[in-house]
Amino acid sequence: MDKFRVIEIKESVFDDNNRRADLVRQELKKDKTFLLNLMSSPGSGKTTTLLRTIEALKDEMQIGIMEADIDSDVDARTISNAGVKVIQLHTGGMCHLDADMTKQGLEGLGTEGLDFVVLENVGNLVCPAEFDTGSSKNAMILSVPEGDDKPLKYPLMFSIVDVLLINKIDAMEFFDFDLELCKERVKKLNPNIKVIPISAKNGEGIEEWADWIRDEVKEWQKD
Amino acid sequence: MHELGVVIEVVKTVENFARENNIKEIQSLVLQIGELSSMIPEYVEACYPAAVDGTMLEDTKLEIEVLPGNALCKECNTTFNVLKNEGVCPNCKAKNLELLSGQEFLIKEIVAN
Numbered sequence: 001m002d003k004f005r006v007i008e009i010k011e012s013v014f015d016d017n018n019r020r021a022d023l024v025r026q027e028l029k030k031d032k033t034f035l036l037n038l039m040s041s042p043g044s045g046k047t048t049t050l051l052r053t054i055e056a057l058k059d060e061m062q063i064g065i066m067e068a069d070i071d072s073d074v075d076a077r078t079i080s081n082a083g084v085k086v087i088q089l090h091t092g093g094m095c096h097l098d099a100d101m102t103k104q105g106l107e108g109l110g111t112e113g114l115d116f117v118v119l120e121n122v123g124n125l126v127c128p129a130e131f132d133t134g135s136s137k138n139a140m141i142l143s144v145p146e147g148d149d150k151p152l153k154y155p156l157m158f159s160i161v162d163v164l165l166i167n168k169i170d171a172m173e174f175f176d177f178d179l180e181l182c183k184e185r186v187k188k189l190n191p192n193i194k195v196i197p198i199s200a201k202n203g204e205g206i207e208e209w210a211d212w213i214r215d216e217v218k219e220w221q222k223d
Numbered sequence: 224m225h226e227l228g229v230v231i232e233v234v235k236t237v238e239n240f241a242r243e244n245n246i247k248e249i250q251s252l253v254l255q256i257g258e259l260s261s262m263i264p265e266y267v268e269a270c271y272p273a274a275v276d277g278t279m280l281e282d283t284k285l286e287i288e289v290l291p292g293n294a295l296c297k298e299c300n301t302t303f304n305v306l307k308n309e310g311v312c313p314n315c316k317a318k319n320l321e322l323l324s325g326q327e328f329l330i331k332e333i334v335a336n
Contacts, residue, residue: 011329012327
């Protein structure tokens with residue numbers, strides 16, 4: 001009869017994904033492609049912000065977009081009308097992207113010659129925070145109607161991102177949103193975070209955001 | 224409920240481990256989940272059958288060990304359980320704490336041959 005025995009594994013569940021994410025990053029570094037993982041709640045204005053970003057940068061760098069959605073191509077069609085390379089990733093019901101899905105997406109998109117690729121993650125603030133996608137940097141959009149107390153509710157997300165865009169600041173007066181208080185809450189969780197208030201609607205703050213991207217892409221492409 | 228995606232990740236990791244270590248049959252899987260982790264043990268159990276469906280772990284038994292969420296008070300150095308004390312130091316009532324444990328999500332072991 002077969003003997004069963006206890007075999008110790010003692011591995012953090014995220015280790016395996018983390019290793020694959022590091023491999024993705026090495027490839028991107030070699031290809032001189034800067035990958036930004038963009039996360040947010042549904043309805044925070046990710047696609048509109050992306051359109052603004054493309055408009056600001058498309059004459060100076062080659063851009064690619066990977067749109068992750070549970071199951072539709074509405075956003076991908078909107079973006080492809082802006083004239084950049086775009087691919088739609090269907091997560092098939094999954095609430096986040098992992099390093100493997102990112103890798104498949106990058107292969108599908110073809111990173112050759114691309115300077116800047118945005119991975120538009122699934123609209124959700126819990127699971128994407130736990131899975132390293134292999135991106136060069138992580139960004140998040142928080143929109144004014146969501147409230148200045150959002151950092152208190154989703155601390156992990158705010159502590160892993162490199163840059164936070166606070167979108168819809170044109171609507172600040174209609175919502176009880178305290179920008180300084182929000183910044184303070186975010187900095188407490190993540191002292192190194194860069195916070196940029198923007199309005200994707202009227203273009204406010206987009207230039208500062210574009211500058212951040214320019215600097216990061218340049219830094220990434222250095223040997 | 225984001226446990227399913229993570230449990231699928233667990234299954235992949237265990238399958239890889241089994242392949243590398245030439246394990247043919249798995250009887251049970253033991254996970255360790257910190258009580259301050261974003262994984263809720265009840266939900267992990269609920270989605271387990273769906274996650275293992277059609278994999279090497281189909282028909283395995285899942286066991287979950289919950290690890291306590293402990294913190295160190297930065298004011299008076301008392302160690303205490305975060306949930307039981309609602310994040311407040313029972314000794315000096317300060318809320319200035321450093322987490323020592325409780326956010327783990329580990330694959331502890333498998334029973335296999």
